[in-house]
Amino acid sequence: MSPSNQLQERLNLLTWGLQPIITKLDITNVFLAVIAIAATALVADYARMLYLRSRMPPGPFPWPIIGNTFSLPKNKPWIHFEALSKRYNTPLITFWIGRNPTLWINDAWAAQEIFEKKAQIYASRPRMVVFGELGSGQSSLVTMRLLNNADREHWRIHRKLMHIGVGVQSVRGYRAIQNNESKIVALDFLRAPYEYVKHLERYATSVVSIIAFGRRVASYNDPIITEVIALMQLAADLNVPGKSFPMLLETFPILAKFPRFMPWFKGLGVRRQKGGGHFFFQTLAEEACQQYDAKSPSEQASMPTPYAKILATEAQKYNLPDAELSSLTGNLFGAGADTSSSTLVTFVLACVAFPDAMRKAQQELDRVIGPDRSPHWDDAPNLPYINAFVKEVLRWRSVAIIGGQPHSPTQDDYYNGWYIPKGCWIQGNVWAIHHHEREFPDPDRFYPDRYLEGNEYKRPFPGERGYMTFGWGRRVCSGQALAEQGTWVTVARLLWGFEFKKAVDEKTGEEIDVDIFAFTNGLNMRPVPFRCQILPRSDEIREAIVREGEQALRDLKVHEGETKYRMSTFYQQMKKEVGHEPVLDEKGDVKIVKVK
Structure with a gap:
């Protein structure tokens, strides 16, 4: 070699x-x-976060990637944001959910300036992973993002269709329904006062069921009540910032790309991703249209046309897919039942905890109305204290405690020199706004007098209503007029009819105190269960309640009916009937796929 x-x-x-x-x-x-x-990349991204932080409203110092997420309290974060606003002495605070800044408005005048005066640029929604991308997304009026002209036109169509159902001009046509159903609530309170929460849930569910489907809910044992309210409360929980799953998906959105069997999706529900809820409400709407068509002309003339029937006709002009049609009736049916009943449970708590306000309202009712009949909306001009009482119910413990879904600016903006970046998450903290000592001295006291002229507690407040319970601007709650109308007549009638008192311990004979801070944690909060006594105020009033309630039952007979569908068993029922499972295709239309 x-x-x-x-x-x-x-x-x-x-x-x-x-x-x-x-x-x-x-x-x-x-x-x-x-x-x-x-x-x-991490250093560059963190530098971006710190640069934005230097320009935005003050707030706690964020960590890389996780921001301030893990400093969130387990419950009621709106109280934490209120405390931060006081600590930094600012109406707006910046709180980082992961890498994304979220702004919290804790002042009524700042909310008015941003959400109302600049409504056009704050009408969009931010990216919401849990409630948006994994939920209804662009198919729902509530979650639609307005990123371009096509999105805005799409949203206007939905808003127009919703206004047909529950707009300011439409809701006066529902007064007879609300009036009769609230008379039945009074009758139910007389017969089974210990079930007052169920009576109020039945009332609220029945009103929106008649409006949406032409069919009342006659019994509080109807499963559709508990199922729909449970669904709405789950949805409310999925809107509260949190440091546990599934809300941690907002901090780590990459996890939303994984298969749905992963453990961090627990709590969302498999049907949620398949669009099952949409098809359930669509099926209810189709059933309601068939039942309405089967009624005689005289029966149809004696009742409002169900919203599902109106929607089926109107929506043909816009060629909307099934998911979007059903979301309109679903939003009306679900949200109206939960929020209205929660408001009325709060009213009962206020009466028990603050009997002086209740008695003052009853004195006015006795003077103006008397014992022979219950109040009506026509009496409102002569009942200034009742009007103030209802406002205080809506202010004292507002149900939509963080003002509904977050807003998002469609362009960069500034407030008091602070930068508000395009696309960020910006939320109104209704708790902080309604508990600001400047506008509402002694805010935890239920005190309707604060709304009366000449009272030392009366303070200037933006807007004529004196509260911001239903949100702001172009994203204000569509059902505001319906909710206010129903709340007024029900509160006035129950104050006229009943004395609300603390429950008495059977063993000791002592009164059981109620906790005015014991509320649930969801976006739509309500009092935790509490016991109380509900007693008719006199024999004359008792007789009037029975007389009016029985007449209301006769008047509502035209709306009697029953659905054969139940949310909890809907899929099993559909598979039994047709052997297939309904889902939604990419366009949002219902299709049938064979179950393997």
């Missing part, structure tokens, strides 16, 4: 021997390069 060949062979042997080391070095270099790139 020549010297050159020997040298080449030795080099080959050396290279072969060093190959594992070279390979290992290559892997190490790649690994180090990846780490370097990731570290650079």
Whole structure:
């Protein structure tokens, strides 16, 4: 072998021997390069966060990637944001959910300036992973993002269709329904006062069921009540910022790309991703239209046309898919039942905890109305204290405690020199707004007098209503007029009819105090269960309650009916009937796919 060949062979042997080391070095270099790139990206992203923080309203210092998420309290974060606003002495605070800044408005005048005066640019929604992308997304009026002209036109169509159902001009046509159903609530309170929460849930559910489907809910044992309210309360829980799953998906949105069987999706529900809720409400709407068409002309003339029937006709002009049609009736049916009943449970708590306000209202009712009939909206001009009482119910413990869904600006904006970036999450903290000592001295006291002229507690407040319970601007609650109308007549009638008192311990004979701070944690909060006594105020009033309630039952007979569908068993029922399972295609229309 020549010297050159020997040298080449030795080099080959050396290279072969060093190959594992070279390979290992290559892997190490790649690994180090990846780490370097990731570290650079992390530093750059954190620098972006700190730069934004220097321009935005003050708030706690954020950590990289996780922001301030893990400093959130387990319950009632709106109280935490109120405390931060006081600590930094500012109407707006910035709180980082992961890498994204969220702004919280804790002042009525700032909310008015931003959400009302600049309503056009604050009408959109931010990116919402849990309630938006994993929920209804662009198919629902509530969650639609307005990122371009097509989105805005799409949203206007939905808003127009919702106004047909519950707009200011439409709700006066529902007064007879609300009036009769509230008379039945009074009758139910007389017969089974200990079930007052169920009576109020039945009332609220029945009103929206008649409006949406032309069919009343006659019994509080009807499963559709508890199922729909439970669904709405779940949805409310999915709107409260949190440091546990599924709300941690807002901090780590990449996890939303994983298959739905992963543990962090627990609590969302499989049907939620399949659009099942949409098809359930669509099925109810189709059933309601068939039942309405089967009624005689005289029966149809004696009742409002169900919203589902109106929607089926109107929506043909816009070629809306099934998911969007059903979301309109679903939003009306679900949200109206939960929020209205929660408001009325809060009213009962206020009467028990603050009997002086209740008695003052009853004195006015006795003077103006008397014991022979219950109050009506026509009496409102002569009942200034009742009007103030209802306002205080809506202010004292507002149900939509963080003002509904978050807003998001469609362009960069400024407030008092602070930067508000396009697309950020901005929310009104109704708790802080309604408990600001400047507008509402002694805010936890239920004190309707604060709304009366000449009272020392009366303070200036933006807007004529004196509260911001239903949100702001173009995203104000569509059902506000219906809710206010129903709350007024029900509160006035129950104050006229009943004395609300603390429950008495059977063993000790002592009164059981109620806790005015014991409320649930969801977006739509309500009092935790409490006991109380509900007693008719006189024999004359008792007789009037029975007379009016029985007449109301006769008047509502045209709305009697029953659905054969139940949310909890809907899919099993559909598979039993047709052997297939309903889902939604990419366009949002219902299709049937065979179950394997």
